[in-house]
Amino acid sequence: MTNVKMKTKELRGNTLPAITWNWMDVNDVKIDLQNEQIIPYTAVQSVGTIDHDLKQTFYDLDHGISEEVMRMNDEQCNLANHWTISDSEPIEVRLPQSAENPLLVDQNQIIVPPLQKGTVVLYNYSEDDSRVERNSTILVDVENDAEVKVVLIQRLNENSVSNVSIVARVGDGARLNLATVELGAGNTVFHYMVDMEGFGAESHVKTAYLGSGNDHLDLFYHVRHIGEECISDIQVNGALMDHAVKKFRGTIDFVEGCSGSDGNEEEFTILLDDTVRSIAVPLLLAHEDDIVGNHAASAGQIDDEQLFYLMSRGLSRKESEGLIVESRMTPTFDQIPNEELRLDLRQEVHTRILRR
Amino acid sequence: MANLRSNLTSDHNIKQLDTDHKVRQLNTDRNVKRLDTERILAEKAAEREALKESRRKERAEKLKERTYVEELDRGVYDIKNPNTYEIMLEKGLNEEIVREISSIKNEPDWMLEKRLAALKIYREMKNPNWGPDLSELNMDEIATYIRPKAQMESNWQEVPDEIRRTFELLGIPEAELDYLSGVGAQYDSEVVYHNVKDYLALQGVIYTDFDSAVVEYPEIIQEYFGTCLKPNLHRYSALHYAVWSGGSYVYVPEGVHVDIPLQSYFRMNAPGAGQFEHTLIIVEKGGSLHFIEGCSAPRYNTINLHAGGVELFVKEGAKLRYSTIENWSRNMYNLNSKRAIVEKDGVIEWISGSFGSRVSMLYPASILIGEGARSEFTGITFAGAGQTLDTGAQVVHKAPHTYSTVETKSISKGGGKAIYRSLVQVDEGAYGCKSNTDCQSLMLDAQSRGDTIPTIILKNDDVDFGHEAKIGRIDDQAIFYLMSRGLSEEEAKAMIVRGFAEPVAKELPLEYAVEMNELINLELKGAIG
Amino acid sequence: MSKMLEVKNLKVAVDDVEILKGIDLEIGRGEVHVLMGPNGAGKSTLARTIMADPQFEEVEGNIYFEGENINEFSTDERAKLGIFLTFQNPLEVAGISVEDFLRTTKMELTGEDISVLKFKRELQGHMQDLDLDQVYAERYLNVGFSGGEKKKGEILQMSVLNPDLVMLDEPDSGLDVDAVRIVSETVADFLSDKNKSCLIITHHSVILESVKPDFAHILIDGKIVKRGGPELIERVNDEGYNWIREELGMEKVHDEVLD
Known part of the structure; x- marks a missing residue:
């Protein structure tokens, strides 16, 4: 990227809904978006027309990573997609980036009308080693009794920066399935916020990540139970190697009136090297008694007995580790409709661990 | 920016014209479908309203029996x-x-x-x-x-x-x-x-x-x-x-x-x-x-x-x-x-x-600086009307083979706020550490708040770490079970809360455990039943 | 010619407590050995040490495979030599199907690419032998398997990976009569190839009727205290271990359960 004006003020975002001791540096995260210009993105064309009223409605719910990042997204937007889903084939959009397309600032609206079902896959990846930036907002409106699966795959190179904000609203009896795969970018900031407004609304999130090199991953989730009898879960599985740093910050928020709701979050990290950092802040906020909330976080090396078992069948240590990491990621990969892509991702996880 | 966007839009418009006739056909199909959709939606909405109504009644029944006294004679x-x-x-x-x-x-x-x-x-x-x-x-x-x-x-x-x-x-x-x-x-x-x-x-x-x-x-x-x-x-x-x-x-x-x-x-x-x-x-x-x-x-x-x-x-x-x-x-x-x-x-x-x-x-803190050092934290917090009790624990593992457990229980009622806040940190070079956290929160009514705000920072790979938290209210089935054995609802609930607090009580000398149970009974009186 | 497996004066301790106190064991090509002994005698420890279980760090003595000292070999290296151990409690690996797992492993062991279709056919044959449903191959490895399915899965892996020396650690415990028969027949069939050797740990006689062991070793308190042929197995099955203890002047143990 030539002639990039550097930002002088430090950008921060993904602020916890309930903050805690400042010295631990978990209340928010530094954002590494440097671009201030409007640069076109030429790899694919926009689809549909952005609904500006809807955008405003969602901005009123949540500002994604931060108000400033959202403002930059508005100003620099170079790809705008709007899908109104009706029972159809999965929509798959490939979003390559390279020296030719160093900047992707995309706005996406996924509207699922009542009773409709659909799948949207957004696949963002690097085609070369150049530093690229992405700043994305994805608004998902799942109306009554509708169901949508949103799959986000990120495979930028280690020099790059990925910032993705998803803001979603789920209506009566509706269901949002979100699967995210974070295999790339030296700096990943992910933000998911959902308002489950409807009676019996559901949000299911599965994330798989692999952090290596000097990767810094910030995975932020904020699930708000507003309607009665809402169900949510967040499952985050991943592995860290080299000097990778991962911050998982997930909040299940039971708003007063969400009687009969059930929320779960589970985070599991495999630590492959001595030099990794694994940070977890799993919040449960309850303003309602008639609910069930659970969270579990665990981290550690691969279980010795499991390694011994696999090695006793003749797999090398690394091969066994790769297999175990892959196995933890399978539930997320299984959400990807495109089998070729699925295999490709598994292969990448495998090779990266073997290469270690 | 505005230019870019209108370009995108006009591109889209051209495409739109190309497919216009298809759309017309689709629209006819859709009209039929839309009528169907509206009918199904109306049915679903009616079902849901009925369900909501009955659930609300159930909850209101439960609530009717609850009252609480603003300030207790202590x-x-x-x-x-x-x-x-x-x-x-x-x-x-x-x-x-x-x-x-x-x-x-x-x-x-x-x-x-x-x-x-x-x-x-x-x-x-x-x-x-x-x-x-x-x-x-x-x-x-x-x-x-x-x-x-x-x-x-x-x-x-x-x-x-x-x-x-x-x-x-x-x-x-x-x-x-x-x-x-x-x-x-x-x-x-x-x-x-x-x-x-x-x-x-x-x-x-x-x-x-x-x-x-x-x-x-x-x-x-x-x-x-x-x-x-x-x-x-x-x-x-x-x-x-x-x-x-x-x-x-x-x-x-x-x-x-x-x-x-x-x-x-x-x-x-x-x-x-x-x-x-x-x-x-x-x-x-x-x-x-x-x-x-x-x-x-x-x-x-x-x-x-x-x-x-x-x-x-x-x-x-x-x-x-x-x-x-x-x-x-x-x-x-x-x-x-x-x-x-x-x-x-x-x-x-x-x-x-x-x-x-x-x-x-x-938030009592344990700094484990010597190999083999151990910290065990057992805590209970009971937040009633007008109280905000932000409590928890901190453990920093600075040496290899150090161990910690944190077990906490929080109860909130009558609009009280019980917040569990913690830190478990394992430093560089502190290999072979084990840490386990289990925190449970019990909410006795909908006016209260129970938050859990833990932070976990791991700085090496040789750790065995687990954290679990649960939040919810007293299980109706448990109350039913105890009542079927002849306890009043109040007694049943008090017994469940005491059982919830038991891991802490059992760590105290008998006399203090009795005092704690009395405090719990005092806090519960009038709150439920 | 050297024996397939030679274990010399093997000692294993955990936290300074000796579990194996100097074991000598030789298994020749084509031979079937049974290892018997009361609970806690160290039978599984012996098999797991031969497989280089990292949980046993304090190991002394020597282990030779086909004449080569393998003391420094890691678990997977030993597996590649052709040693195989069935686990009493096989671990669950969610997200990896039985078929994927075995094909990957087989390729790793043979160093050859194996086509998906060819492998599927081979696997299905083995699964039929064990009376396993075809969907079994698509299920995640050991996840949600019943006790019987796990045991059969271990035998299935043995059949597919085709090792030279199989160590079967209670392959029959917790199985119903039919399953024991199927597992026994599969193992016997496998061992009918006279290039295969076997060390079997069991309390049951049913499986031994099929596989017909040549030698029996009795392990008590970390030592092999008696060796013999099939007649020894019969006597232990009838009378338990106290007569051996008596012979050796050891203290008798009462209420011993032969499970």
Whole structure:
């Protein structure tokens, strides 16, 4: 990227809904978006027309990573997609980036009308080693009794920066399935916020990540139970190697009136090297008694007995580790409709661990 | 930007024209489908409304039986004595007040210097931007030093009648006879009674009030004071070091096992005052001690502040159990700081029961600096109407093969807020550490709040770490089961709550466990049933 | 010619407590050995040490495979030599199907690419032998398997990976009569190839009727205290271990359960 004006003020975002001791540096995260210009993105064309009223409605719910990042997204937007889903084939959009397309600032609206079902896959990846930036907002409106699966795959190179904000609203009896795969970018900031407004609304999130090199991953989730009898879960599985740093910050928020709701979050990290950092802040906020909330976080090396078992069948240590990491990621990969892509991702996880 | 967007839109329009005829056909199909959709949606909506209605009725049935009393009669804890005192410094905080406290106590210069340095830090620091709202707390309205009309005695008969009666009603002298090996009793800013069994004194065990320790054991106090809990830790730690008064000093020599607990009891009688006792405990190599801390105060309409400081040094292979049953009145801001440094193979066990106060911020910390050191934290917090109890634990694993467990229970009712906040950190090079956390929250009604805010920081790969948390309310099936065996609903719920608190109760000496269960019953009365 | 497996004066301790106190064991090509002994004698420890279980760090003595000292060989290296151990409690590996797992492993062991279709056919044959449903191959490895399915899965892996020396650690415990028969027949069939050797740990005689062991070793308190042929197995099954203890002047243990 030539002639990039550097930002002088430090950008921060993904602020916890309930903050805690400042010295631990978990209340928010530094954002590494440097671009201030409007640069076109030429790899694919926009689809549909952005609904500006809807955008405003969602901005009123949540500002994604931060108000400033959202403002930059508005100003620099170079790809705008709007899908109104009706029972159809999965929509798959490939979003390559390279020296030719160093900047992707995309706005996406996924509207699922009542009773409709659909799948949207957004696949963002690097085609070369150049530093690229992405700043994305994805608004998902799942109306009554509708169901949508949103799959986000990120495979930028280690020099790059990925910032993705998803803001979603789920209506009566509706269901949002979100699967995210974070295999790339030296700096990943992910933000998911959902308002489950409807009676019996559901949000299911599965994330798989692999952090290596000097990767810094910030995975932020904020699930708000507003309607009665809402169900949510967040499952985050991943592995860290080299000097990778991962911050998982997930909040299940039971708003007063969400009687009969059930929320779960589970985070599991495999630590492959001595030099990794694994940070977890799993919040449960309850303003309602008639609910069930659970969270579990665990981290550690691969279980010795499991390694011994696999090695006793003749797999090398690394091969066994790769297999175990892959196995933890399978539930997320299984959400990807495109089998070729699925295999490709598994292969990448495998090779990266073997290469270690 | 606007250009770019309109381009995108016009591209889209061209495409749109190309496919216009298809769309027309589709629209006809869609119209048919739309009618279907509308019908199905209407049906679904009607079903849902019926379901919502019935669920709401069920819930209303349950709620109908619940009532709660705004403020409970807290019995003996609420006894108010007339506010008579020998010295009461003017409210507020400034250098003169700090100097005056120091001069009343005839302190050495180094202590005054520490106080003044802490005051400077206090002034530079702000209230935390997280956690409970402390804006109501105005230091200009708090008297930092109140000397009761009493000297320190080692015989209860010498303690002035009125003060003695208070402690008698709280059961302290009786407990001393029955199951304690030493007692300290603080009334407002000064310790009025201190005694330790002779046989312990003969083994070299020191248990005295902190003011006396500064005079009698200056070297050791100077060496340890303020090194575990530093004044710059947070604003109220700085305040503590500026105006501390009273508290306890315990020294357990190498290899000595203090088999019967020691207890310090802190009572605040004066309204609009602060209590800032300092507790320093050293358990030398291979020694052991169980120390119990109790706190209470009658209720006033003015704000009181408790900002005590607890510094614990657990040496190689030593073991210290530190139990607290805190039942401050609902006008108290309890901003207490507790911290333990644990050396090789040493063990710190925290037992913590938080029942009282308007606002609590309390997170006992264990710093495990020696290989094989261990920290076990067991806590219960019960937040009722008008209370915000922000409690938890901190553990820092600094050495290899160190172990920690955190087990907490939070209960909230009547609009109370119980917040669990914690940190578990495993440092670089601290290999082979194990840590387990289990926190459970029980909500007794919809007005209350229960939040869980844990942070976990792992800086190496050789750790075995687990964290679990659950939040919810009493299971209706459990109540039904107990009621089917003949218990009333109130009894059934109380039994479930007691069972919930059992892991903490079982760690306390029997008498304290009974006291805790009584506190729970007291808190539950009128809340449910 | 050297034996397939030679174990010489093998000692294993955990936290300074000796579990194996100097074991000598030789298994020749085509031989079937049974290892018997009361619970806690160290039978599984012996098999797991031969497989280089990292949980046993304090190991002394020597282990030779086909004449080569393998003391320094890691678990997977030993597996590649052709040693195989069935686990009493096989671990669950969610997200990896039985078929994927076995094909990957087989390729790793043989160093050859194996086509998906060819492998599927081979696997299905083995699964039929064990009376396993075809969907079994698609299920995640050991996840949600019943006790019987796990045991059969271990035998299935043995059949597919085709090792030279199989160590069967209670392959029959917890199985119903039919399953024991199927597992026994599969193992016997596998061992009918006279290039295969076997060390079997079991309390049951059913499986031994099929596989017909040549030698029996009795392990008590970390030592092999008696060796013999099939007649020894019969006597232990009838009378337990106390007569051996008596012979050796050891203290008798009462209420011993032969499970």
